[in-house]
Amino acid sequence: MDDVIFQSLDTLINGLNAKQFSSVELTQLYIQRTKAVEPKIGAFLSFDEDKTLKEAQASDKRRAEGASLSELDGIPIGLKDIFAEKGQPLTCASRILEHFISPYDATLVQHLREAGMVLWGRLNMDEFAMGSSSEHSAFKMTHNPWDLTRIPGGSSSGSAAAVAAGEVPVALGTDTGGSIRQPAALCGVVGIKPSYGRVSRYGMVAFASSLDQAGILARRVSGVARILSILCGADPKDATSARKPIPNFLADMQANKGKQWSLGVSDAYFQEGLNPEIRQSVEQAIEFYKNLGYRIVPIQLKTLDYAIPVYYVIASAEASSNLARFDGIRYGYRSPKAQTIDQVFEYSRGEGLGPEVKRRILLGLHVLSSGKYDAYYYDKAQKVRRLIYNDFMDAFKQVDAILAPTTPVPANKQGEKDTPLAMYLSDIYTVSVNLAGLPGMSIPCGFTQDGLPIGLQLIGKPFEESTLLSIAEAFEAGHDYSNCYPLL
Amino acid sequence: MTQYEAVIGLEVHVQLKTKTKLFTRVPYHYGEAPNTLLNEVVLGLPGTLPVLNKGAILKAVAAGHVFGCKIAHQCKWDRKNYFYPDAPKNYQISQLDQPLCAGGQVEIELAGPARNIQGEHRKVALNRIHLEEDVGKLTHGANETCIDFNRAGTPLIEIVSEPDMHSPEEAFAYLKSLEMHLRYIGASDCDMEKGQMRCDANVSIRPVGSTQLGTKVELKNLNSISGVCSGIRYEIQRQIEVLESNGHIEQETRRWDAEKLVSTSMRSKEDAHDYRYFTDPDLFPITLSDEVIQAQRDQLPELPFAKQERYQQELKLPYTLTSVLCPDCFLSNFFDQTHALYPKNPLAIANWIANDLLREMAGKPWSELKLTPPMLAELVQLIDGQVLSKQNAKDVFVEMIQSGLSAKQIVQDKGLEMKVDIEALKAVCQEVINAFPQPVAEYRSGKEKAINVLKGQIMKRTQGKAPIDLINQLLIECLNNKS
Numbered sequence: 003m004d005d006v007i008f009q010s011l012d013t014l015i016n017g018l019n020a021k022q023f024s025s026v027e028l029t030q031l032y033i034q035r036t037k038a039v040e041p042k043i044g045a046f047l048s049f050d051e052d053k054t055l056k057e058a059q060a061s062d063k064r065r066a067e068g069a070s071l072s073e074l075d076g077i078p079i080g081l082k083d084i085f086a087e088k089g090q091p092l093t094c095a096s097r098i099l100e101h102f103i104s105p106y107d108a109t110l111v112q113h114l115r116e117a118g119m120v121l122w123g124r125l126n127m128d129e130f131a132m133g134s135s136s137e138h139s140a141f142k143m144t145h146n147p148w149d150l151t152r153i154p155g156g157s158s159s160g161s162a163a164a165v166a167a168g169e170v171p172v173a174l175g176t177d178t179g180g181s182i183r184q185p186a187a188l189c190g191v192v193g194i195k196p197s198y199g200r201v202s203r204y205g206m207v208a209f210a211s212s213l214d215q216a217g218i219l220a221r222r223v224s225g226v227a228r229i230l231s232i233l234c235g236a237d238p239k240d241a242t243s244a245r246k247p248i249p250n251f252l253a254d255m256q257a258n259k260g261k262q263w264s265l266g267v268s269d270a271y272f273q274e275g276l277n278p279e280i281r282q283s284v285e286q287a288i289e290f291y292k293n294l295g296y297r298i299v300p301i302q303l304k305t306l307d308y309a310i311p312v313y314y315v316i317a318s319a320e321a322s323s324n325l326a327r328f329d330g331i332r333y334g335y336r337s338p339k340a341q342t343i344d345q346v347f348e349y350s351r352g353e354g355l356g357p358e359v360k361r362r363i364l365l366g367l368h369v370l371s372s373g374k375y376d377a378y379y380y381d382k383a384q385k386v387r388r389l390i391y392n393d394f395m396d397a398f399k400q401v402d403a404i405l406a407p408t409t410p411v412p413a414n415k416q417g418e419k420d421t422p423l424a425m426y427l428s429d430i431y432t433v434s435v436n437l438a439g440l441p442g443m444s445i446p447c448g449f450t451q452d453g454l455p456i457g458l459q460l461i462g463k464p465f466e467e468s469t470l471l472s473i474a475e476a477f478e479a480g481h482d483y484s485n486c487y488p489l490l
Numbered sequence: 491m492t493q494y495e496a497v498i499g500l501e502v503h504v505q506l507k508t509k510t511k512l513f514t515r516v517p518y519h520y521g522e523a524p525n526t527l528l529n530e531v532v533l534g535l536p537g538t539l540p541v542l543n544k545g546a547i548l549k550a551v552a553a554g555h556v557f558g559c560k561i562a563h564q565c566k567w568d569r570k571n572y573f574y575p576d577a578p579k580n581y582q583i584s585q586l587d588q589p590l591c592a593g594g595q596v597e598i599e600l601a602g603p604a605r606n607i608q609g610e611h612r613k614v615a616l617n618r619i620h621l622e623e624d625v626g627k628l629t630h631g632a633n634e635t636c637i638d639f640n641r642a643g644t645p646l647i648e649i650v651s652e653p654d655m656h657s658p659e660e661a662f663a664y665l666k667s668l669e670m671h672l673r674y675i676g677a678s679d680c681d682m683e684k685g686q687m688r689c690d691a692n693v694s695i696r697p698v699g700s701t702q703l704g705t706k707v708e709l710k711n712l713n714s715i716s717g718v719c720s721g722i723r724y725e726i727q728r729q730i731e732v733l734e735s736n737g738h739i740e741q742e743t744r745r746w747d748a749e750k751l752v753s754t755s756m757r758s759k760e761d762a763h764d765y766r767y768f769t770d771p772d773l774f775p776i777t778l779s780d781e782v783i784q785a786q787r788d789q790l791p792e793l794p795f796a797k798q799e800r801y802q803q804e805l806k807l808p809y810t811l812t813s814v815l816c817p818d819c820f821l822s823n824f825f826d827q828t829h830a831l832y833p834k835n836p837l838a839i840a841n842w843i844a845n846d847l848l849r850e851m852a853g854k855p856w857s858e859l860k861l862t863p864p865m866l867a868e869l870v871q872l873i874d875g876q877v878l879s880k881q882n883a884k885d886v887f888v889e890m891i892q893s894g895l896s897a898k899q900i901v902q903d904k905g906l907e908m909k910v911d912i913e914a915l916k917a918v919c920q921e922v923i924n925a926f927p928q929p930v931a932e933y934r935s936g937k938e939k940a941i942n943v944l945k946g947q948i949m950k951r952t953q954g955k956a957p958i959d960l961i962n963q964l965l966i967e968c969l970n971n972k973s
Contacts, residue, residue: 371766
């Protein structure tokens with residue numbers, strides 16, 4: 003079984019085309035695997051086996067009639083429980099949406115359906131994508147497949163863990179401040195957060211609208227590239243989606259093979275607090291690229307120190323407003339204790355939202371409050387955000403992409419980061435990418451002595467995912483980390 | 491006793507008449523069953539996003555032009571955050587510091603000393619016009635409150651005046667003018683009963699001669715134009731009484747009760763909301779090119795006060811007729827089209843529309859009207875050409891409205907064409923003069939009205955087919971000849 007479930011999407015596509023297995027058989031493999039390892043991993047919040055198998059049957063039927071919708075027709079994919087899938091639960095790992103069934107499809111889910119993909123399960127996350135460990139899921143903890151006592155990262159915890167554990171070949175996640183790249187790094191898989199606006203946000207429950215972006219986690223670079231190709235494009239239902247030509251990423255990667263790029267490296271990412279083993283792995287990656295003939299250019303990112311405070315001001319402010327709709331009036335949890343309208347709001351939200359979500363809402367309410375200074379914090383943060391963007395754009399005058407560690411430390415033990423500040427600092431290398439709206443990736447670049455995966459972060463120019471994927475694939479081609487999988 | 495002057499500013503919300511809502515393509519019509527004009531965006535379901543309806547922007551730009559506002563080349567959307575069950579997202583998408591339209595003024599006409607005398611015109615300064623989405627509607631029952639989200643998300647413009655009015659009558663004229671102009675350009679039907687126009691009033695008073703503003707009180711729940719008037723009148727009197735009894739006026743929001751004709755305090759300044767406005771990250775700023783802004787200006791129709799001026803100056807129509815035709819876009823268009831086809835007799839056309847047409851169509855929608863401007867032009871032409879007598883024309887008109895047949899057709903079918911055999915008519919005149927010596931004698935002795943008796947007799951004998959002017963002319967000839 004392992005020889006199939008841990009394969010790349012390319013291999014699975016070839017297997018379907020060569021009739022080595024049908025979509026139903028392939029889907030069954032992942033369903034069996036899920037059932038076998040879920041007690042240890044806890045990546046799924048829910049799944050609907052019958053529905054999924056029906057989708058696989060439909061795919062096989064299309065294939066038999068020569069009417070496959072795309073190369074990906076029949077390949078299973080997991081969804082973070084933040085994407086609306088018609089008829090399925092949409093909980094965002096929150097009590098307040100515990101029994102909510104989505105009546106509509108997210109635009110990205112429509113794209114997956116149009117490609118004929120088989121939707122397998124709803125994946126765990128930190129509540130409303132706030133957190134980086136799954137410890138803030140209202141329902142369950144997801145365990146890192148490489149060490150079950152450790153966190154898988156987050157907030158796309160289930161997406162990363164499920165791919166790493168072979169429960170799905172690929173999964174969708176979301177990344178507001180690192181929520182795809184950080185768990186991808188901690189679970190040893192490939193993760194991409196595209197440029198802001200590259201893919202539609204319609205039907206993806208909003209945390210921080212100006213930072214949120216959906217992305218992909220898979221075992222290999224070509225896997226995320228294949229899925230990204232079908233997700234891209236302007237969406238008439240999302241005003242912030244970009245009207246840009248839709249690239250064929252695989253073709254671009256093919257065309258870019260052997261190209262020697264220039265990569266920026268900034269001291270800002272190698273400061274105190276960076277785990278020495280991670281430092282070493284990333285430095286080895288730099289050496290690797292040097293040996294490929296890439297130019298390594300030292301760059302300055304002066305404003306990066308401000309990224310964390312700016313991020314928490316903006317993200318919390320937007321979240322406080324985005325999450326106001328969860329009020330117990332039209333849908334979701336309503337407190338049975340509520341007698342008056344104010345109590346409906348107060349008790350439903352008080353009982354339905356978890357402590358981390360409340361903390362960020364309170365922070366957001368505070369930074370938006372008028373009082374002495376009109377939205378002073380929020381406006382100021384937006385100005386600094388612009389400076390961070392400018393810093394990156396200055397750097398990109400000299401380089402094609404920036405190399406950095408994805409996380410300062412490898413996966414920690416569950417319950418270890420017991421203060422919010424310690425948790426917030428774990429996003430230190432990732433949030434600036436969201437603030438600047440840039441594409442970012444994490445690819446496996448080694449293991450610690452304890453056998454924990456290490457992630458290499460690649461940061462690109464706006465809408466130049468092709469470059470990023472090409473650089474990532476060059477690294478992957480020279481290393482064997484993507485063939486490693488955890489023993490469960 | 492101190493003389494006080496009232497200072498009034500109005501905030502008027504007007505529902506724009508667009509095919510679909512402001513941020514999603516769901517249609518809106520008044521009067522549908524509750525919660526039927528919805529989708530996931532209207533309900534604020536998790537994951538949904540707003541996408542601007544550009545048609546609403548264009549309508550709002552047109553409204554801005556009507557009132558001479560400066561139209562912004564760039565404006566943005568802000569979220570106004572507050573918890574209330576009629577707001578599906580618990581925030582409203584509005585415009586805080588970059589409204590679509592700034593400045594401008596609304597020309598108003600105050601009531602004249604008599605119905606047939608034009609009242610004074612003046613201009614009320616505007617602060618701004620901005621766009622925002624509407625919320626749902628709450629209906630409070632004894633033990634429950636129902637929410638209808640049909641209205642939620644429909645486009646509103648908020649028209650904010652400067653504190654530039656000084657009497658309930660001016661406020662009344664201001665609302666009438668807004669209503670007239672916005673209907674004219676098809677921006678809104680402005681029916682207050684249907685919630686298409688809603689008004690809050692800021693009222694303060696100050697001693698006459700003072701230039702400082704007094705403490706303002708915001709009046710809400712003013713549900714009709716006359717309600718606005720009564721509410722403001724009550725509030726001015728209340729404030730005067732407070733000051734006269736050495737009290738001081740609280741800055742507060744008061745609710746007008748249109749049944750009891752009193753206002754009661756809703757909330758004081760201390761309870762004012764902190765709306766935590768910030769730029770909506772789901773929507774990019776709107777940019778409008780000079781071309782788009784100019785195109786909206788070019789498409790504006792002739793506006794009612796300008797039209798009224800033209801009717802009076804160029805067409806010499808009396809004020810009473812123009813005051814019926816001009817405020818109504820349909821009537822004045824009907825007039826203009828008819829007049830264009832037959833420019834010789836605007837007064838007759840205006841009379842037919844303002845009197846007969848309105849009377850015949852009372853209580854019926856214009857969509858049922860079978861009369862067209864070419865049909866009316868033909869009718870007036872037949873009368874002026876002495877083919878159809880004025881008295882028969884009334885019946886022909888009614889029949890035209892009912893049947894949709896042309897005047898010519900009806901005249902032909904009924905044999906109503908006037909006979910213009912002058913010799914025969916002269917003979918009839920002479921007959922009548924001979925038959926009625928008394929009125930003849932009275933006329934000749936200077937009692938001119940006596941001639942009407944004779945005219946009536948002639949008309950009777952010619953079955954109304956002789957043109958009255960001709961009868962008049964021949965009769966006078968005969969009467970004078972005889973001497």
